[in-house]
Amino acid sequence: MSERQHFLPSSSSAAEQAVSAALDRRPELAPAIETLHAFKYRAPNESILPALVMEYGLGPITPYLPDLATVIFYGVPWSRVRGTPEGVRRALSWIGYAYDLIHEAPSRRMRWNLFELDLDRVRDDEAHLDTIEAVVRLSQPARSEFWRGYDGYNVREFEWGWSRWGSTIWGDVSGVRLHEGGVKWSFGRTHEPAGGEHRFTESELTALGVWIEPVVGSGLAWGAFPWSTAGIQWSSDGEEARAQAIAAGLLGKSFWAVLRRGDGSVIGYRKARSVHCVIPAFAGRFEAGGSTYEPADEFTSRIFVEALSAFGEGEGDAFASWSLVIGGAPPAETKPGVQWLDGDTLSGGVIVGDFPTSADQIGKTDRQRMRGIFRI
Numbered sequence: 001m002s003e004r005q006h007f008l009p010s011s012s013s014a015a016e017q018a019v020s021a022a023l024d025r026r027p028e029l030a031p032a033i034e035t036l037h038a039f040k041y042r043a044p045n046e047s048i049l050p051a052l053v054m055e056y057g058l059g060p061i062t063p064y065l066p067d068l069a070t071v072i073f074y075g076v077p078w079s080r081v082r083g084t085p086e087g088v089r090r091a092l093s094w095i096g097y098a099y100d101l102i103h104e105a106p107s108r109r110m111r112w113n114l115f116e117l118d119l120d121r122v123r124d125d126e127a128h129l130d131t132i133e134a135v136v137r138l139s140q141p142a143r144s145e146f147w148r149g150y151d152g153y154n155v156r157e158f159e160w161g162w163s164r165w166g167s168t169i170w171g172d173v174s175g176v177r178l179h180e181g182g183v184k185w186s187f188g189r190t191h192e193p194a195g196g197e198h199r200f201t202e203s204e205l206t207a208l209g210v211w212i213e214p215v216v217g218s219g220l221a222w223g224a225f226p227w228s229t230a231g232i233q234w235s236s237d238g239e240e241a242r243a244q245a246i247a248a249g250l251l252g253k254s255f256w257a258v259l260r261r262g263d264g265s266v267i268g269y270r271k272a273r274s275v276h277c278v279i280p281a282f283a284g285r286f287e288a289g290g291s292t293y294e295p296a297d298e299f300t301s302r303i304f305v306e307a308l309s310a311f312g313e314g315e316g317d318a319f320a321s322w323s324l325v326i327g328g329a330p331p332a333e334t335k336p337g338v339q340w341l342d343g344d345t346l347s348g349g350v351i352v353g354d355f356p357t358s359a360d361q362i363g364k365t366d367r368q369r370m371r372g373i374f375r376i
Helices: 012-023 026-036 048-055 059-064 070-082 087-094 126-141 202-208 238-251
Strands: 099-104 114-119 145-151 184-191 197-199 255-261 268-269 274-280 287-289 292-293 302-308 318-326 341-342 350-361 368-375
Touching: 026 099, 026 238, 048 059, 048 070, 059 087, 070 087, 087 099, 087 126, 126 145, 184 350, 197 350, 202 238, 202 350, 238 274, 238 302, 255 302, 255 368, 268 302, 318 368, 350 368
Parallel strands: 114 145, 145 184, 184 368, 197 368
Antiparallel strands: 099 114, 255 268, 255 318, 268 341, 274 302, 287 292, 302 368, 318 350
8 A cells, every 4th residue: 555645835834744644545545546447448347337328328229239238338339420321330230230322312402401221121020110210310410310211112202303393303202101200111022933934824824715725837727816916917937826816815804913821811912013925135035024034945925914012901911922813803892993902802813823922921111012924
């Protein structure tokens, strides 16, 4: 233990120096002072963790980390980059998410401080969205506002130009809010047959009433198919003419995508928004709906079909598989132009294919895109 010392000038009396030395507490306090040196950089005692969390101002992030020691470990470095993209990235990592891009509104806009996140994937569970919103808003700059997150489905507003006429935004961005004043979310999942395509079977085409026996020779015989609309020329190859006639018969029918649960029960039907014949490109590959396909070795007609559900359709159900229903009709009392039917309400039609999905739960914030190439 060090000796006591006074801290008075040499002009002080001996009595004053003795009183000052008697009040020197360093000999008793020095060991504690040495122990406290670099205390915050070592693993502290659990009993003082609440005080440290309060001192560092990390209370708002405690609900998103498992314990106070983890709050200190991750929170202190986060607090140094809070208000930057790195701060947002670190906060999302606590809950198992990330982002690919931060989209900021142009500075010419009235609400130039808005920003959006292109997340790394569709949310695992819709209950996670409130947590994502909370940690991002804790990490954002004071002058910015997180207002939208998306992945898989992102339709942006249309901006005509920068002139006075074009300063108005036409339309809105895709997405829905879970609560008033909250972040807008826009997610989409794409479901395709294995390999992106399905070949019609003879039984399917027969049930649809468009089956034509394979051509023997170079010509196609007369038959009960729409010659006037199939686009068939007298010089057409027999197999080519057959496929075109079948395709013409199919395109005259209605196309619906039926969504099913794991037990096979029907969630609902979504009317196809796109049904078109497609052909291979000269380069040997062709593209439809954003996907690239390889042509078959032999000639076949190819029909591209796509159905896209709206936000909230089938909400709460686990989407396990889908099929096409061709030629089905909605109930007689259904309003004209209906695009979605709840439950097993479509009558008639022929079911084509059975395409499994990842059995994700449908939420309010996501849309399901069912698409594929159907070969004849």
